[in-house]
Amino acid sequence: MKSLLTKEVISYQNFDMLASDILSLASEILPNQTLYINSLNDFTQVTLKVQKNDLNIHLEEGTTIPVEDAICNLIDYRSDAPLIIENLQSTSGLEKVKQTINDINAVSYLGIPITMKNGTRFGTLCAASSEAYHYDNKSVILLQKLAKMFSYYLELENLAYRDSLTGIYNRQHLYRFFDESPYEHGVVLMVDLDNFKSINDTFGHDVGNQILQEFASKLESFTNQTKYGYPVRLGGDEFVVVLPMCDQTDQIEHNMSRLLNLLSHWTTPIGEIKLTASIGVVIFNDDYHPTIRTLLKKADDALYEAKKLGKNAYHLIK
Numbered sequence: 001m002k003s004l005l006t007k008e009v010i011s012y013q014n015f016d017m018l019a020s021d022i023l024s025l026a027s028e029i030l031p032n033q034t035l036y037i038n039s040l041n042d043f044t045q046v047t048l049k050v051q052k053n054d055l056n057i058h059l060e061e062g063t064t065i066p067v068e069d070a071i072c073n074l075i076d077y078r079s080d081a082p083l084i085i086e087n088l089q090s091t092s093g094l095e096k097v098k099q100t101i102n103d104i105n106a107v108s109y110l111g112i113p114i115t116m117k118n119g120t121r122f123g124t125l126c127a128a129s130s131e132a133y134h135y136d137n138k139s140v141i142l143l144q145k146l147a148k149m150f151s152y153y154l155e156l157e158n159l160a161y162r163d164s165l166t167g168i169y170n171r172q173h174l175y176r177f178f179d180e181s182p183y184e185h186g187v188v189l190m191v192d193l194d195n196f197k198s199i200n201d202t203f204g205h206d207v208g209n210q211i212l213q214e215f216a217s218k219l220e221s222f223t224n225q226t227k228y229g230y231p232v233r234l235g236g237d238e239f240v241v242v243l244p245m246c247d248q249t250d251q252i253e254h255n256m257s258r259l260l261n262l263l264s265h266w267t268t269p270i271g272e273i274k275l276t277a278s279i280g281v282v283i284f285n286d287d288y289h290p291t292i293r294t295l296l297k298k299a300d301d302a303l304y305e306a307k308k309l310g311k312n313a314y315h316l317i318k
Contacts, residue, residue, distance in 0.1 A: 019049035022150050027051055029142050030110075030127050034059060036267075037114075037150075038072050039123035043227060045070035048123075056130035059104050071097045072111050077121040082140055083111040087132040108133035110140065112147040117155055125150065163233040165209060166216035174232045176239060178292040183228065183244035187252060187284035188292075190299035191219065191263075194276045194311040196237040202273065209269045209309065211275070214238060218262050226255075240296065248281045256281065256314040264312065276312035278303055283318050 019037055026035040034057035036050040047063040067073050074097065075083045085091050086108050088101050101109075110127040125147045127135075161173035169177075193215060200208040216233060219241055223229035232240040246255060256279060263277035280303030282295055298317050305315040 015047070018153055020051075022146055023051040024047060025146055026125065026127070027053055029139050033110075033127040033129045033133070034240065036126050036128070036262065037123065038070070038126060040067055040070060040072060040121060042224070043067055045072060045123075050248070054129050056105055057128050059128070065100060069097060069100050071100060071106075071109055072124040072126065073097075075111050075113050075124060075246055077113050077115055078119065080113055080115055082113070082144065083109070084135050084140065085109045086134055089132075104128065105130050107131050108135075110135050112140075112142070112143045114147045114151050114154070116151060116158070122151065122154055128251050155303070163216070166213050166218045166233050168220060169230060169232040171232065171234050173243075174234075175292055178242065184289065185247050185283075186228075186242065186244035188282050188295045188299050189241040189243065189259075189314075190280040190296065190303040191239045191241060191259075192278055192303055192307075193237040193263075194278055194307075195273060196272055199275065201268060205266065207270070211266070211270070212267060214268050215239065215263070222255075222259050222262055234296075240299070247285060252281060252316065260312060260314065269315050278306040278309075279314035280304070280306055281314055281316040283316070 021038065023035045024229070027033075030053075032053055034050065034054045036059060037048045039046050039048055043066070044064050045067050046178050047059060047061055050059055050061050052059075063259060071083075071094075074094075075081075085094075088094060088109055093268055094101065103167055106128040108129045108131065108198045110257065112125040114122045116122060125143060127143070161170060161176075162168065163170040193211070193243055196208070196211070212233075215237065216231060216239070219231035223231055223241060223243070226243055226246060228244040230242055232242070234240055239260075243255065246252070260277065264275075266275055280299040280301065282298040282302055284290070284295060302317040305317075306313045309315065
């Protein structure tokens with residue numbers, strides 16, 4: 001089963017072709033090294049594309065390891081500085097990644113950070129050799145330029161699949177990505193703010209937009225505490241949360257209680273207006289795994305029932 005991170009990245013238009021071109025250009029700079037592109041999130045590192053110039057490096061596309069075991073995780077992405085280790089065998093401080101070094105049979109390593117314009121880490125453009133190697137300054141600078149070119153491509157993809165106001169995924173991403181999801185079970189939530197119209201009517205759309213940004217931030221903080229969950233803005237104050245692998249009754253009850261509490265406290269100034277949320281919940285599994293459009297329709301029906309319960313509530317349709 002492919003990881004969510006892998007599935008998300010390779011859903012980008014022309015990803016495979018561009019990644020191959022980047023590695024081919026990198027091979028002109030370091031012809032005897034194995035070149036590869038890794039992507040990292042808070043949980044895992046995935047090797048997305050490999051060009052094997054050093055056949056003694058044991059690395060395959062799709063290899064997934066815990067992020068704490070990844071050499072690339074040692075990079076300081078905030079400074080955007082490359083990590084250069086010309087002899088892994090004689091370098092101290094690598095105990096946490098020693099097993100990974102042995103597994104891929106690497107002796108030298110170069111990791112060029114690939115970061116987004118807002119500073120978010122995507123991953124690395126890497127070179128590895130089964131022998132000690134001196135990485136000259138010119139080669140490092142050229143690879144940094146390639147990594148920057150690749151980040152420009154990723155930015156364009158984000159413009160297509162991210163909501164411009166909140167920065168979370170948009171409807172296009174959800175429709176394209178969900179139906180290719182490797183996860184066989186979980187829940188889809190339709191989340192809607194109660195009394196949001198009164199915010200716009202009373203304070204205007206600028207404050208309304210601030211509320212929507214805080215709404216998205218809350219949903220992100222909620223899904224960040226799950227392993228695979230992610231939020232989506234459909235439009236207006238209508239948001240969706242996908243929680244793969246979280247369809248057990250006790251998990252649903254716990255998550256919905258936590259989310260409703262999170263969405264009943266706001267830092268954006270809204271005066272005396274009480275702002276809460278209602279949630280419609282629908283389960284998908286081996287026996288019931290329709291398209292995302294069908295799931296959204298059922299989640300919307302469940303949301304309507306939650307509103308009828310008096311708002312600040314959730315309703316589950318199995």
